[in-house]
Amino acid sequence: MRSPNQGPGRNLRIWQAALLIAVLFVWQLVSLDAQYAFFLGEPVKVAGRIWSWFMPTGLEPNALFPEGVPGRADIYIHLGITLLETMLAFVIGTAVGLAFGLWLALSATASAILDPYIKAANSMPRVILAPIFAMWFGLGIWSKVALAVTLVFFIVFFNVYQGVKEVSPVVLANARMLGANQQQLLRSVYLPSATSWVFSSLHTSVGLAFVGAVVGEYLGSARGVGYLILQAEGTFDVNTVFAGMVVLTAFALLLDGLVGRIEQRLMKWQPRHGETEKL
Amino acid sequence: MSTHALELDRITVTFQSPDAPSQRYTAVADTSLAVRTGEFVSVVGPTGCGKSTLLNVGAGLLDASSGEVRVFGDPLEGINRRAGYMFQTEALMPWRSAIENVMTGLRYRGVAQAPAREQAQAWLERVGLGGFGDRYPHQLSGGMRKRTALAQVLVLDPDIILMDEPFSALDIQTRQLMENELLEIWAGESEGRRAAPGPQRTPSGGGRAAPGGTSARKAVLFITHDLDEAIALSDRVVVLSAGPATRPIGEFTIDLPRPRDVAEVRTQPRFVELHRQIWDVLRDEVLKGYTQQLKKAA
Numbered sequence: 001m002r003s004p005n006q007g008p009g010r011n012l013r014i015w016q017a018a019l020l021i022a023v024l025f026v027w028q029l030v031s032l033d034a035q036y037a038f039f040l041g042e043p044v045k046v047a048g049r050i051w052s053w054f055m056p057t058g059l060e061p062n063a064l065f066p067e068g069v070p071g072r073a074d075i076y077i078h079l080g081i082t083l084l085e086t087m088l089a090f091v092i093g094t095a096v097g098l099a100f101g102l103w104l105a106l107s108a109t110a111s112a113i114l115d116p117y118i119k120a121a122n123s124m125p126r127v128i129l130a131p132i133f134a135m136w137f138g139l140g141i142w143s144k145v146a147l148a149v150t151l152v153f154f155i156v157f158f159n160v161y162q163g164v165k166e167v168s169p170v171v172l173a174n175a176r177m178l179g180a181n182q183q184q185l186l187r188s189v190y191l192p193s194a195t196s197w198v199f200s201s202l203h204t205s206v207g208l209a210f211v212g213a214v215v216g217e218y219l220g221s222a223r224g225v226g227y228l229i230l231q232a233e234g235t236f237d238v239n240t241v242f243a244g245m246v247v248l249t250a251f252a253l254l255l256d257g258l259v260g261r262i263e264q265r266l267m268k269w270q271p272r273h274g275e276t277e278k279l
Numbered sequence: 280m281s282t283h284a285l286e287l288d289r290i291t292v293t294f295q296s297p298d299a300p301s302q303r304y305t306a307v308a309d310t311s312l313a314v315r316t317g318e319f320v321s322v323v324g325p326t327g328c329g330k331s332t333l334l335n336v337g338a339g340l341l342d343a344s345s346g347e348v349r350v351f352g353d354p355l356e357g358i359n360r361r362a363g364y365m366f367q368t369e370a371l372m373p374w375r376s377a378i379e380n381v382m383t384g385l386r387y388r389g390v391a392q393a394p395a396r397e398q399a400q401a402w403l404e405r406v407g408l409g410g411f412g413d414r415y416p417h418q419l420s421g422g423m424r425k426r427t428a429l430a431q432v433l434v435l436d437p438d439i440i441l442m443d444e445p446f447s448a449l450d451i452q453t454r455q456l457m458e459n460e461l462l463e464i465w466a467g468e469s470e471g472r473r474a475a476p477g478p479q480r481t482p483s484g485g486g487r488a489a490p491g492g493t494s495a496r497k498a499v500l501f502i503t504h505d506l507d508e509a510i511a512l513s514d515r516v517v518v519l520s521a522g523p524a525t526r527p528i529g530e531f532t533i534d535l536p537r538p539r540d541v542a543e544v545r546t547q548p549r550f551v552e553l554h555r556q557i558w559d560v561l562r563d564e565v566l567k568g569y570t571q572q573l574k575k576a577a
Contacts, residue, residue, distance in 0.1 A: 170368050173340050174364070174371075175372070177338060177364040178387055179384055188372070269375070271417035
């Protein structure tokens, strides 16, 4: 019997890759049937679609691609738009969430007055704001940015609020005894203490910024990966829909990794498990 | 001008329960306590008797319900700017390295980066942590964090030092070491303060240039529940009654010669005698405090 702690160890990567290959293989087998292929798509064609999106040179007809793959390299404009929307929403949403979180956490009156409205705004399904944003900001990028900002804002806001509320009272009293004024307290105690909470929320919110951007595009746009997916769906081109999903997932992972990098650099004061160096 | 660095004059502190305003708890009742300039006063009492409350009132972190606090003769309003406070629990900012923590107070007072760093480094060396400035608090041991906290307080050159069981979390050896170092630093201050490490004194150090501020030794108000520690360190020991409504019930002058070694002084006959005298007063209160805690828990 294996104890549950004894994982697959260094074979982990091999098992993970094997699982992916197995799923793709079964998928490919199933899609040999044309009826299934219509609804499920074919992994090989999905790969071919991604190739022609990214690569300027085509592939000659071969065993896998009997008709060859054209090299169009035409996704960059769409991907660029989607990423731009995501980044804008991420930055704006985080900044506004941080400012509001600090303000409400430090001002008891404001927080008491606004409390029911914030609860209401947070429980509202915010995707329904998309039509309104489309009316206000048109079909360009700003309606998507606005939608994604509403998603990011609340995550960051609640985390900052919580972070400020949970500042250690002793650290706070110490800073006051050392002579900090209100502004210095904000800069040297509240903000750094809230930052650790913000970073735990950034992983969620970068994903949500992406969701907001793509959903916004899907609901009405002329550019972006969401637009590509919408077009493909309109022509029952299921392979392109899957290809869009794969690309979006890959870039979401990339953004998440980026946030992790920044976190590691800024949060080096936090003890990490197994890293604490006692003297 | 007053010879008292810190005077607590008939202080009463009553806490009101936020949920039920009719429920009141009087932590400290009608307590007067004065610390002369350069005097080391310890306050002992059973656990939960409101020692820390009294200290927080002296620091200006807590408003008394009635009574007055005077600092060098002037009534205290807001935070006590002439006092440094060493807390019982971890008070270092975990997001700042040791040297940045020591610099914090100087930076708050508007000292520029370079001289602040220089003074902080000098104080870190003074407490034996010269090479550890770039460590974050979680990378330091408990004793080292306490040393950093001590440097953080002393770099500001306060006239009054308030200490709330600062060494209670340390093991006994580290603790005696720190107690001796504290006495050494405190005594060193008396010699015209030439032992002060910084090349220049804190500029514009929050009213430090005020008359009375340039007196010799710092006044220390030291809170502890450890009678041995109190006698070994102090000029005077004040015994508080068990809570609620704590008040002083005894005061003893410790006439042991200085300089002292906290480990050796315990073997002196005079120490044993003082210990017995104070313990006679304290014992009943400790028992009272214990029964009250049992009642509260029941």
